[in-house]
Amino acid sequence: MTQPIVLLAGGVGGARLAHGLQAHLGNRLVVVVNTADDVEQHGLTVSPDHDTVMYTLAGIDNREWGWGIAGETFNVTEMLERYGAETWFRLGDRDLATHIVRTARLRRGDRPTEIARDLQHALGVRAVILPMSDQPVRTEVLTDDGWLEFQDYFVRRHQEPEVRDVRFVGIEDATSTHEVDAALESAEAIVIAPSNPFVSVRPILSVAGIEAGLQTARSRGAPVVAVSGIVGGVALKGPADRMLVSLGHEASALGVARQYTGIADVFVLDRLDEALAAPIRELGLRTVVTDTIMAGDAGRARLAAEVLAAARGG
């Protein structure tokens, strides 16, 4: 079997790079997704990062909105509102089918990894998307209002509170799956997506077995390539820039690179941040400077090709 490329990914940014990588790699791409921002809504288990990556790789993502499914409707949610349910986490009708199927199978005792595989197959996804763990982990952020569940902070409060600390509830009991272990063991390279270092990538690396698997891969020569999600000091998506500052770091590609010292070998940053390449190299990372903004399918495939070249050229 050919060696997989393993991508560690959160939601939207990770999904776009995954889509570009899938164009080159097909089923050689294995995406390990963060599940620590999963959330229960109306008794249903929602797995936003997995589903964003899945819809994007299936080609049914809503590019206008940047989340959800193309042509989505909200008829269930409108009726839920009429029943007085809290609907700040707006679930589309087609998206709800995913959560209904997932929840019914979880209740029957099926593994999240198997459920995810069947959902992906049904939608014709070529790559493999693996939940980081089959055990539940839930990110919480410390704000001036105390500890908040991640989606309460992220969706309900529009990422407005300053984040003072981050914790992953349940992480002590979470272990990597044999599917994730196998992918890391045989990986040609590991890519860290331009996702939030604190709430997308860190939970994945905190699952028992995953950072160890990554280090084993590095020790046998498989490179780890990290892509900056901060360009010109600003997060392309989400609150990573403000979170860097409020957690005591620098809101820049350099600040991101510092999160990955001892983990990554290569760091991909935007031309706009070229001046940061030298200080990033001083951290012990090789640097690749390129256009990291992914415009359309072509932009995704181009960045993916440069990431793969960086891995192979390593």
Added chain:
Amino acid sequence: MTQPIVLLAGGVGGARLAHGLQAHLGNRLVVVVNTADDVEQHGLTVSPDHDTVMYTLAGIDNREWGWGIAGETFNVTEMLERYGAETWFRLGDRDLATHIVRTARLRRGDRPTEIARDLQHALGVRAVILPMSDQPVRTEVLTDDGWLEFQDYFVRRHQEPEVRDVRFVGIEDATSTHEVDAALESAEAIVIAPSNPFVSVRPILSVAGIEAGLQTARSRGAPVVAVSGIVGGVALKGPADRMLVSLGHEASALGVARQYTGIADVFVLDRLDEALAAPIRELGLRTVVTDTIMAGDAGRARLAAEVLAAARGG
């Protein structure tokens, strides 16, 4: 408090008479609905008779189809099909919101009666719709293929198999609620809807406490008025006519009346069946002959008025 009129009802036929009665009685109407054809679909608890009555009393029923909600869409179901889920029980998007809310609350341990009340309030229903019991009961029918769950027979197999016997799984553990008991205790009259005697009305009467409550009401002078759902030997809706025959009865208003001897005092039958009034009176029932087909709001209100007159004239 004014005395309620209690209607024992199944789905569509019961819902139409309930709608007519609500026009006259408002919140004096208490509908006790069959819950023995409830079904689990995709991990959600569906309560078809309750919801048909609720949507009809809320004025949002789909009159074109005779079931479901007006203007309903099926976007969730289309996606469920894509996931390979069995969708012979087609659930509309707005309808699904009802099942999602119900299931989430059942999982939290709330009583079906309280959940139903809150759903009805949210939709502005004036009457009170009470599940026959808070305990689960499930109708099964014996066919040449063995015992089938009711909705498997009713929806999936389009009522095609002959029904040799009927049983209510869980009925031994089902008791009436204090809400149903209170309604029967204070009832001015009890009406048995033109619903299927075997699979809509019989389960209600089989719940411990309900037939006893009805007989206590009769003994203090509250009349029980039953309405035939068979006109000219044909069921207005559903398989009651064929079920009467396969269970060894006559497919006629007389066959229906025989199911209610010792239970009802008055029997309402259609003009088309006027010749059956005499043999029905021989069963010990007073008869009212009228037009029992409910065309539109006016037809529903007219039959309801005649049923109320029959009860009060008793």
